[in-house]
Amino acid sequence: MTETTTPILPCRSIPETLAFYRALGFDVTFEQTRPNPYAVVQRGDIGLHFFGMSRYDPAASYSTCLINTDDVDGLHRAFRSGLKAAYGRVPTRGLPRIGPLRDTTYGVRQFLVTDPGGNCLRVGQPNGESLEHAPYPTGAFTRALHLAALLGDAKGDHRHAARVLDRALTEAGALELADGVGAPAPAGGVAAAVDGAAVAAPIPADGTGGAAPVGGAAADGGAAGVRPTPPQLFAALVLRADLALRLDRPDQAAALLDRAAGVPLAAAERAGAGDALRRAEELREALTEPPE
Template structure:
């Protein structure tokens, strides 16, 4: 059996989408302008097809696909570098954008990337054989991080995720550990920047930088994804 599944994704016009993918190392292997706009881009084993829809609204798109890889860290690094070269910065909000690399609660290490057509690519490397969501962890702050991350990345509910983080940071009779505090502040800065709230993002980034200065070398290594996200947020301001 030699079946292959190929996603066919919508966009308003082809050229902005093609201009997005080519700096990321994709090659345009097919392009048709008429009678129906259609294009194909390929990079290694990744093949994406696009069709044009004149009245399509990218900001209202729900189209998505999952790309499974055995080296998600390498793809994240390559795509970030390509985006920086193309846009002069790494876009983290609006269209297009690239999200944080992180280990999820459902057995995958992944990041999300959304192109100018509003198509969200979920680029994932399995790290567990069980793809089901894990139960929320015990503990006030790990639980807050768990639920906020799910709201932000699975449901795109940025205000809801921000409320969870703000409640956790406002608790008076319990303190997060240094690593929990750093993760809370980075996620809060990320949510604010994705929502266009630059002032809140700057404030949370500054507090996160202070918290990072108190971490041990071992803690910094354990939080390399969060610290990398903090650096990206700082560069994207």
């Protein structure tokens, strides 16, 4: 016996949905308008069905589909390339959109792509032995970075994720932002990090990623783990730039990327920061593309 499972996903416009999936490299294998709008697309072993609903609200969609692959990096590159060719840019917010490629804490390397109907495709490749979440980070900064990534990617709560990073960066003495809606000042007198465009606080020559945090914690972050390593600081600034762009703050995103570019990374650290380096390049490219 052989069985297969095929998702049947809603959409408001069959033609718009098919145009999107053609851009991703799918073939349309079936399409009808009567008695009800319906279509099927196929790309290799990925098969998706769609039905049309005239009163459907894509922005309110909870529909999702998991796609397993043995080449998630290759699919991410192919999808981005196809979208740019079709749309003149790579859409990263609104509908449709494609997200960054990241290693998750639950043993999967994945990215999310959301079609014009609001259907989210989770495209992933296992990179661990278990799908259970890894132990929660213990250091304050790594914990904030972990939480911000979850809020931004899994929940789409970009504003909350930005507040989490703003507070962590400010507590670390690594960043000062002005003019916005970032986190309230934490106890102990650390100034509030907020959602603005001016980026300050030069990086010290020793590469420690900023001034010592309030309370005089040592360079290793002390017991609280407040002070980031250079790779952690770089990843946080790139993620914060990503969030700024999704919050329609391109000037702030550019300033944050400039700040990240000044973080000194040793050769071994750069080798381990491949995803963040790649994402920084993607964000730079997005800043030069026509507005969405």
